[in-house]
Amino acid sequence: MANTAGRAREAARNDETILAAAREVFLADPRAPISAVAERAGVGIGALYRRYAGKEDLLRTLCHDGLRRFIAEAERASREDDDWTAFETFLRAVVDADVHSLTVHLAGTFVPTAQMNADAVRAKELATTLFSRARRYFRPGAVPDDITMLLEMCAAGRAREFRRRYVVVLLDGMRAGGEMPGPPPAGAALGRRWGKP
Known part of the structure; x- marks a missing residue:
């Protein structure tokens, strides 16, 4: 035994x-x-x-682990009472875990499982809820898909200290002054990258 x-x-x-x-x-x-x-x-x-079983299985496992970490951090942050603290805690934790580097580099290199797709829906729901709770703090024109772009800007292999540094700048930019310039990111375009070529 x-x-x-x-x-x-x-x-x-x-x-x-x-x-x-x-x-x-x-x-x-x-x-x-x-x-x-x-x-x-x-x-x-x-x-x-x-x-x-092979490279695709390994890539799938790696990305699914990152998705589960994203969900865990979002659920943990959701327990915060203050709306801005909940959003900021979530964003900082996900940036610190660097799960979006996997998204940036590996999206489209494998076929997601049904469970991954279900977890992706759950992750989006959690992030959207946190965004909605903190909505009154954001510039006019900010949308939940801005979170994805913000996280990707803090990813792509950058060292942890730089990710931590620039998430502060990006968070402040979401809160500052006037309306968000330009069109928001399109949800369909963000999701398309996960289709295997």
Whole structure:
């Protein structure tokens, strides 16, 4: 029994190592082969294939983990009483977790599962609710899809200290003065990127 528990802990550690390596490899080059992940993780290719059927499965797992983290941070922030604090807490936590770097680099490289699609709907609902709660603080013309663009501006492989620095600037920009210039981002266009070519 103890031996089985030890093997399970080792398998979980190996999986974490593989996913961390996959994140580094695929953020640097989404076209990298799966063998680069095994090499970065320091595991044999067989160990990787025992966990993931192939590169697409690994990419899907990586992005789904990021989506689950987004949901968890949004749910945690939703428990805040103050509307602006809830929105700011959510945005800072998601930027800190850097889940949007995965979106920017890996969207369209795999076919999402039905569960991923359901979780994406849940994530959008949570973000929209947080946005709606804080709406009175925003410039006129701000829309929930601005959150996606804001998060992507704080992603794309930038170092954590820079993501933290510039989320402050972007948050202040959402709150400042006059009406938002230009048209808002289109929800359909944002969703299209997840279709596999």
